[in-house]
Amino acid sequence: MAEGIYNNVSSVELSEADRGERVEKTVTIYMSADAVRAQETNTQRETTTQQTVVRTGIRCSRLAVVCVGLLCVLLLTTNIVLYMYYIRDQTIIANLTAGRETLLSSIRNLTEERDQLKSSYQNLTEEKEQINNTYRNLIQEYHILQTKFHHLVKLIEKSCFKELKTFGSSFYFFSTENKSWSESRQDCREGGADLVIINSKEEQMFLIDQKNERISGLV
Structure with missing residues (x-):
């Protein structure tokens, strides 16, 4: 486009018009060329700006996709960790429940053994009383027999x-x-x-x- 503009300028210089007019037209053409160049520069700038905006938008989109992906990975990791904690808690609860049942069973067994021991103790106490009564009766019989023996000895004498x-x-x-x-x-x-x-x-x-x-x- 610049070469076309310069060709136009040469053709204007070879015309039959006076120099003053030629100078004015030449200046006008040159000003038009600068305007075109400025327009081209603005167009390039706008194109560059649009490309930059597009690139920025693409980068933002990519960043958003990466962020969403990271959030998904983080959410998945969080769910996995929470599930692992849930499984661990369920296992602990099951173990505690089994331990509680074992303790309750042991307590019931100990209670039954305690009742049996109490019953055995009562029976032994009763047997002890019976033995003591029998012993006292035997002592009384012994004293009676001893008294009779002494009387018999006296009778023999x-x-x-x-x-x-x-x-x-x-x-x-x-x-x-x-x-x-x-x-x-x-x-x-x-x-x-x-x-x-x-x-x-x-x-x-x-x-x-x-x-x-x-x-x-x-x-």
């Missing part, structure tokens, strides 16, 4: 009771005096004894034999 007969662990005295039942019992109690009480068939046969012997001796 008396001259009137020298003829004693034994059967088992008992001593028997057969009196030859004729007395009533009350008098005979009173006499025996004064000596620390009592009238005989037959407790078995063997004891009865022993007494019958002793009676027969004494009857035979009297005859």
